[in-house]
Amino acid sequence: MSVVVVGAGMAGVACAAELASAGLPVRVVERAADVGGRMGGTVVGGRAVDLGAAYFTVRDPGFAAVVERWRAAGLARPWTSELAVLGDGSRGRAPGPQRWAAPAGLGGLVAELAGGVAVETGREVRRVGPGPTVDGEQVDAVVLAMPDPQALSLLDPAHPAAARLAGREWRPAIAVAAEWPVREWEELPAAFVNDHPVLTLVADDGARRGDGAPVLVAHTTADVARAHAGDPDGAVEPVLAAIRDLLGVSTEPRWTLAHHWPHASPAEGREEPFHLGVDGVALAGDGWGSPRVETAWRSGHLLGQALATRLPV
Numbered sequence: 001m002s003v004v005v006v007g008a009g010m011a012g013v014a015c016a017a018e019l020a021s022a023g024l025p026v027r028v029v030e031r032a033a034d035v036g037g038r039m040g041g042t043v044v045g046g047r048a049v050d051l052g053a054a055y056f057t058v059r060d061p062g063f064a065a066v067v068e069r070w071r072a073a074g075l076a077r078p079w080t081s082e083l084a085v086l087g088d089g090s091r092g093r094a095p096g097p098q099r100w101a102a103p104a105g106l107g108g109l110v111a112e113l114a115g116g117v118a119v120e121t122g123r124e125v126r127r128v129g130p131g132p133t134v135d136g137e138q139v140d141a142v143v144l145a146m147p148d149p150q151a152l153s154l155l156d157p158a159h160p161a162a163a164r165l166a167g168r169e170w171r172p173a174i175a176v177a178a179e180w181p182v183r184e185w186e187e188l189p190a191a192f193v194n195d196h197p198v199l200t201l202v203a204d205d206g207a208r209r210g211d212g213a214p215v216l217v218a219h220t221t222a223d224v225a226r227a228h229a230g231d232p233d234g235a236v237e238p239v240l241a242a243i244r245d246l247l248g249v250s251t252e253p254r255w256t257l258a259h260h261w262p263h264a265s266p267a268e269g270r271e272e273p274f275h276l277g278v279d280g281v282a283l284a285g286d287g288w289g290s291p292r293v294e295t296a297w298r299s300g301h302l303l304g305q306a307l308a309t310r311l312p313v
């Protein structure tokens with residue numbers, strides 16, 4: 001019995017954790033150096049900066065139990081239930097669900113969930129074929145836990161799973177992080193930016209992390225990300241100009257960095273939480289529902305349960 005999960009983002013790790021807890025032997029293969037996927041970030045001057053998801057929300061009782069474990073361990077903290085709304089020179093407030101943040105970075109939550117699961121990082125899977133096979137190795141089941149275009153690139157176009165993935169638009173984004181000498185902006189803690197040519201969201205990274213560092217992380221529109229796909233640093237100046245304009249910041253940042261997410265989110269959601277083919281090829285991720293962290297967890301978790309029911313222990 002051998003199950004391989006390709007992708008160590010929230011969906012893949014949630015799936016593997018569920019399979020492992022059911023007693024099934026499972027391995028996760030991840031091409032990046034670390035787990036986390038789009039919950040990833042970087043470390044600048046010893047301080048974590050989130051460059052993917054800005055925060056996460058909690059509705060599902062099963063996910064709430066996991067989040068409570070993270071909260072008790074000091075890995076996650078309730079952040080805010082009200083975001084600012086910027087645009088057209090106005091500033092409003094948008095009450096909403098409780099948003100959660102991670103003092104040491106969201107990627108650490110995926111790492112915690114992966115504890116006890118075998119994860120091989122730094123290995124890119126190139127082909128998933130009939131059998132199923134993973135780069136020629138016969139397995140009992142394989143889970144592709146990643147954005148649709150990444151999963152499609154591993155499958156033969158005639159494969160039944162490929163038909164579930166084709167034809168859906170995924171939008172890119174660039175995250176620009178910067179630190180200023182002092183905090184010059186009014187308390188945010190994060191802001192949706194409506195109908196803006198450059199920005200969709202600005203988050204106060206010091207507020208969400210709880211250390212008060214004067215660091216902002218801004219997410220660009222898909223158009224800006226497409227224009228600077230080959231050179232994400234080219235998005236820094238337009239983003240800084242927009243921040244000056246929207247938040248009245250007048251000083252220059254100490255440092256900036258830009259990260260391009262080619263498949264940040266699908267243009268449209270789906271109803272089903274995952275795909276599980278009779279041939280043992282399965283699909284999960286935030287493309288299976290509305291694109292958020294909780295959807296990715298739920299997709300992987302439910303697929304893990306379905307696979308554990310189907311496969312003999």
Ligand SMILES: Cc1cc2nc3c(=O)[nH]c(=O)nc-3n(C[C@H](O)[C@H](O)[C@H](O)COP(=O)(O)OP(=O)(O)OC[C@H]3O[C@@H](n4cnc5c(N)ncnc54)[C@H](O)[C@@H]3O)c2cc1C
Pocket residue numbers: 006007008009010011012029030031032035036037038039051052053054055056057123124125126145146147150154173174175219261263264265284285286287291292293294296
């Ligand atoms: C800029 C941005 C802002 C966001 N903001 C929010 C937010 O505020 N709130 C929220 O809830 N969600 C937000 N999201 C969405 C959230 O990050 C995702 O829903 C979630 O992280 C998706 O997890 P996943 O496991 O489905 O996919 P991913 O995290 O993309 O994981 C897929 C993994 O598969 C790996 N992989 C791909 N191909 C291969 C291969 N061939 N071989 C090996 N490994 C492979 C990748 O390296 C990656 O680690 C945001 C995303 C972005 C990019």
